Amino acid sequence: MSKVTMKKYYCCKCFLTDNIYISEYDIHVTYHCDDQFLETWQKKLQRRGCSGDKFTEILQKVKSEVERRQNLGAQSLIRRDLISANYTPLHPHVYNIQKNYFSPVFLSIVDACKSGRVNVESLMNMLHQEHAEQVFSFPLFTQQFCQDFIEEICHFESTDLPKGRPNTMNNYGVLLDDLGFGDQFVTPLIQEYLTPITKLLYPDCGGASLDSHKAFVVKYKLGEDLSLAYHYDNAEVTLNVSLGKEFSDGSLYFGDMRWVPPQETACTESTHKPTFALLHRGQHKHGALPIRSGERYNLIIWMRSSVVRNRCCPMCDEAPQLMETVGYGDGLTVDHTREDEMVNVCAAL
Numbered sequence: 001m002s003k004v005t006m007k008k009y010y011c012c013k014c015f016l017t018d019n020i021y022i023s024e025y026d027i028h029v030t031y032h033c034d035d036q037f038l039e040t041w042q043k044k045l046q047r048r049g050c051s052g053d054k055f056t057e058i059l060q061k062v063k064s065e066v067e068r069r070q071n072l073g074a075q076s077l078i079r080r081d082l083i084s085a086n087y088t089p090l091h092p093h094v095y096n097i098q099k100n101y102f103s104p105v106f107l108s109i110v111d112a113c114k115s116g117r118v119n120v121e122s123l124m125n126m127l128h129q130e131h132a133e134q135v136f137s138f139p140l141f142t143q144q145f146c147q148d149f150i151e152e153i154c155h156f157e158s159t160d161l162p163k164g165r166p167n168t169m170n171n172y173g174v175l176l177d178d179l180g181f182g183d184q185f186v187t188p189l190i191q192e193y194l195t196p197i198t199k200l201l202y203p204d205c206g207g208a209s210l211d212s213h214k215a216f217v218v219k220y221k222l223g224e225d226l227s228l229a230y231h232y233d234n235a236e237v238t239l240n241v242s243l244g245k246e247f248s249d250g251s252l253y254f255g256d257m258r259w260v261p262p263q264e265t266a267c268t269e270s271t272h273k274p275t276f277a278l279l280h281r282g283q284h285k286h287g288a289l290p291i292r293s294g295e296r297y298n299l300i301i302w303m304r305s306s307v308v309r310n311r312c313c314p315m316c317d318e319a320p321q322l323m324e325t326v327g328y329g330d331g332l333t334v335d336h337t338r339e340d341e342m343v344n345v346c347a348a349l
Contacts, residue, residue, distance in 0.1 A: 011330040014316035073326040090155035103139035113196035131268035132254035140277035166216035173218040186215045206236035206305025212328040220296040228288035232258040235282030235302030243297040244274040250291035304331030
């Protein structure tokens with residue numbers, strides 16, 4: 001089993017001000033103060049039909065999100081302590097990674113990468129290349145593991161214990177580190193099984209130096225979240241696993257990388273089958289079409305490289321201004337930044 005890293009990780013200060021998603025108008029905004037928000041966003045929101053009392057409501061919603069982010073570190077610690085003390089897992093075995101959870105096809109791919117028998121070209125031939133550039137799919141888990149994992153998540157959802165929101169765009173789901181999946185499941189999954197693949201596929205965006213993560217399960221269900229708007233991830237490489245249950249439609253779609261100017265180019269769809277994983281660059285813009293029936297659970301792991309993001313924060317495109325955090329935070333370290341520029345604010349992603 002992999003040794004757990006003891007690095008200290010941080011967030012960039014932009015987490016408190018940038019990339020605040022307003023679902024009603026499908027837009028990400030920034031907030032520094034009321035005057036700045038009015039000057040920067042009032043006219044843009046008005047063009048989307050947001051004015052009068054609705055604009056006032058949106059402003060208050062944005063300020064509430066900023067306050068939530070400011071308190072996120074402390075709330076995360078409270079949640080973890082409460083869950084650790086009061087939650088009894090339904091399937092304790094799923095918290096520890098085991099070889100029998102994986103598809104034989106996936107294990108053969110990992111073994112080939114570890115042995116050095118493959119180069120990037122032959123590895124790509126072992127994976128299914130989606131229509132979108134550098135997006136790959138492959139069978140990852142067994143059906144039995146996916147069933148047990150979903151049952152474990154549903155069991156936790158049925159309790160009254162506190163639940164953290166996966167991210168600003170998904171309203172339903174679970175943060176896996178809150179439940180204790182990090183050290184014995186997510187970390188070895190990345191280090192022992194995924195990095196041998198990502199270092200070949202994504203050497204230009206940190207695929208060989210993935211040293212932190214944010215892992216969560218998202219849920220799509222009629223009457224709750226149905227789809228996911230077009231966006232990019234706060235990650236160098238993203239793993240997206242369809243766990244099940246029964247559902248119809250809900251394909252993923254991919255466009256361009258985030259730095260490509262918007263243009264009238266068609267997105268490409270990828271059908272996501274249960275037990276299968278999609279692997280893609282985090283900065284590759286994508287979304288999820290609505291499900292039409294049923295209920296769907298996806299395991300998402302944002303894999304991050306401090307070597308890459310220490311040079312430039314991927315969310316504000318500036319040299320990161322570090323601030324204190326909890327756990328892996330935003331995957332930043334002090335390796336390539338000045339400690340005397342750190343901001344003493346407690347927050348966590």
